[in-house]
Amino acid sequence: MFADKPIDQFLAQLASAAPTPGGGSVAALAGALAAGLESMVCHLTLGKEKYQAVQDDINQLLAETEKRRLKLMSLIEEDVEAYGHLAAAYKMARATDVEKQVRTQAIQEAVRGATLAPLGIAEVCAELIDLCPPLVEKGNTNAVSDVGVAVLLAEAALRSALLNVMINLPSIKDVEFANATRQRMTELTQGKAELKERVMKDVEAKL
Amino acid sequence: MFADKPIDQFLAQLASAAPTPGGGSVAALAGALAAGLESMVCHLTLGKEKYQAVQDDINQLLAETEKRRLKLMSLIEEDVEAYGHLAAAYKMARATDVEKQVRTQAIQEAVRGATLAPLGIAEVCAELIDLCPPLVEKGNTNAVSDVGVAVLLAEAALRSALLNVMINLPSIKDVEFANATRQRMTELTQGKAELKERVMKDVEAKL
Numbered sequence: 001m002f003a004d005k006p007i008d009q010f011l012a013q014l015a016s017a018a019p020t021p022g023g024g025s026v027a028a029l030a031g032a033l034a035a036g037l038e039s040m041v042c043h044l045t046l047g048k049e050k051y052q053a054v055q056d057d058i059n060q061l062l063a064e065t066e067k068r069r070l071k072l073m074s075l076i077e078e079d080v081e082a083y084g085h086l087a088a089a090y091k092m093a094r095a096t097d098v099e100k101q102v103r104t105q106a107i108q109e110a111v112r113g114a115t116l117a118p119l120g121i122a123e124v125c126a127e128l129i130d131l132c133p134p135l136v137e138k139g140n141t142n143a144v145s146d147v148g149v150a151v152l153l154a155e156a157a158l159r160s161a162l163l164n165v166m167i168n169l170p171s172i173k174d175v176e177f178a179n180a181t182r183q184r185m186t187e188l189t190q191g192k193a194e195l196k197e198r199v200m201k202d203v204e205a206k207l
Numbered sequence: 208m209f210a211d212k213p214i215d216q217f218l219a220q221l222a223s224a225a226p227t228p229g230g231g232s233v234a235a236l237a238g239a240l241a242a243g244l245e246s247m248v249c250h251l252t253l254g255k256e257k258y259q260a261v262q263d264d265i266n267q268l269l270a271e272t273e274k275r276r277l278k279l280m281s282l283i284e285e286d287v288e289a290y291g292h293l294a295a296a297y298k299m300a301r302a303t304d305v306e307k308q309v310r311t312q313a314i315q316e317a318v319r320g321a322t323l324a325p326l327g328i329a330e331v332c333a334e335l336i337d338l339c340p341p342l343v344e345k346g347n348t349n350a351v352s353d354v355g356v357a358v359l360l361a362e363a364a365l366r367s368a369l370l371n372v373m374i375n376l377p378s379i380k381d382v383e384f385a386n387a388t389r390q391r392m393t394e395l396t397q398g399k400a401e402l403k404e405r406v407m408k409d410v411e412a413k414l
Contacts, residue, residue: 003215008280010214011239015246015276022247023356026240030360032218033233039222040229069222073215145374149230149367153237156363159407160356166414167352200366207373 002080003073019087024079024118027160028072031125034154035069037146038131045140054138061138064131068124075121079164082117086110111171115181118164125158126188132199141206148203155196158188209287210280226294231286231325234367235279238332241361242276244353245338252347261345268345271338275331282328286371289324293317318378322388325371332365333395339406348413355410362403365395 002010002021014021042062045051051058089110092103132151136144162185172178209217209228221228249269252258258265296313300306339358343351369392379385 004213006211006213007217007236007283008210011243011276011280014240014243015250015273017247017250017253023244023353026244026356026360029214030237030240030363033221033237036218036221037230037233040224043222043224046224066222069218073218143229145370146230148370149233152363152367152370153233153360156237156359160359163352163355163359163410163414166411170414203370204373207370207377 002076020080020083021076022079022083023160024083024121024164025076027118027125027157027164028075028079028121030153030160031121031128031157032069032072032076034125034128034150034157035065035072037150037153038065038128038135039069041135041139041143041146041150044143045138048140051138051140057134057138061131061134065128068128068131071124072121075117075124079117079121082110082114086114107171108173111168112174112177115165115168115172118161119181119184122158122161122165122185122188125154125161126192128154129158129192129195129199133195133202136199136202136206144203144206148200151196151199151203155192158192162189209283227287227290228283229286229290230367231290231328231371232283234325234332234364234371235282235286235328237360237367238328238335238364239276239279239283241332241335241357241364242272242279244357244360245272245335245342246276248342248346248350248353248357251350252345255347258345258347264341264345268338268341272335275335275338278331279328282324282331286324286328289317289321293321314378315380318375319381319384322372322375322379325368326388326391329365329368329372329392329395332361332368333399335361336365336399336402336406340402340409343406343409343413351410351413355407358403358406358410362399365399369396 002025039062042058042065045058046055089106092106093099094103129151132147135147139147165181165185169178209232246269249265249272252265253262296317299310299313301310336358339354342354346354372388372392376385
């Protein structure tokens with residue numbers, strides 16, 4: 001488990017030559033930080049008289065941001081596991097033709113998992129970007145810079161996760177799966193950079 | 208100390224209404240993650256015969272990335288402390304004219320500190336972006352996507368830290384200090400978004 005590791009130990013292990021954690025887990029953690037900031041902005045808005053009119057909206061937003069924060073924390077581990085399966089598959093015996101065939105199949109299975117894990121991270125990060133405009137609009141203005149940090153990190157995490165999808169695509173032999181993945185990547189990034197800059201503009205206008 | 212807190216606890220406290228950690232500390236942590244990935248790429252290049260010609264360069268780069276990883280970890284705490292001083296100054300007595308004067312001065316001192324802390328984070332993150340091109344060029348190609356994640360996070364952390372500088376600027380009465388800070392912000396961001404996209408292009412070409 002990485003989620004219960006102290007931050008300094010996580011960072012030290014990250015910096016080392018140890019195979020995990022790597023870029024995929026870091027993408028998930030960066031996304032979780034974005035989600036945490038979004039939840040914080042909700043908490044700083046709830047119970048405040050000035051924001052009485054939006055309490056229901058903020059409560060709904062909080063449920064969405066917290067769900068994604070917890071999801072991303074579990075995706076940190078999922079990415080590590082997927083990497084472990086792939087590394088194990090590559091180490092399988094390949095002396096005989098049968099062994100070679102079994103190993104190839106295991107690699108294909110594992111590389112699929114190692115593609116789907118970061119794709120799952122990207123999905124959640126894309127949703128975290130979409131949650132920012134209502135937070136800028138309705139959330140506590142004193143915490144508006146935190147929405148800015150959230151949108152910056154969520155977008156960086158989205159692109160980071162997709163890099164970890166892209167490294168696996170050349171190894172995938174299932175053309176249909178590879179094409180569907182590419183298609184999903186395009187959908188996930190569509191308009192997100194622009195939305196991030198729009199949120200940043202709105203944030204800066206409220207500073 | 209936040210650096211020795213388990214990740215899940217840090218995230219839970221971040222998501223809560225507790226005043227710290229906030230966006231500034233998260234910017235420092237995101238920067239530390241970028242630095243950690245850069246160090247990892249160095250470690251995965253050192254001792255590899257294929258990269259024999261660049262061992263000295265990589266050793267030098269590693270010294271630079273590790274210095275910044277440790278610096279950013281201490282900046283997580285520094286940002287929290289600076290925020291604490293500012294909150295304490297705002298809570299000072301202001302019944303008499305003398306008290307008011309003392310409080311105003313304390314606030315001005317504290318807001319300066321709360322500006323310099325994220326500015327320091329931004330400085331280091333800008334340097335982390337500059338360290339990426341030689342890492343893409345000379346580092347282990349198998350880890351090139353990790354340089355991509357590093358540059359994305361370092362740039363997001365840079366902009367995040369600067370948001371936390373910007374929220375304090377309107378409170379600063381020392382015009383010279385405010386102008387110098389604005390000038391430094393411009394210098395720090397100059398060309399960084401373009402450099403990030405150039406690194407990303409080079410990374411994607413090597414995937």
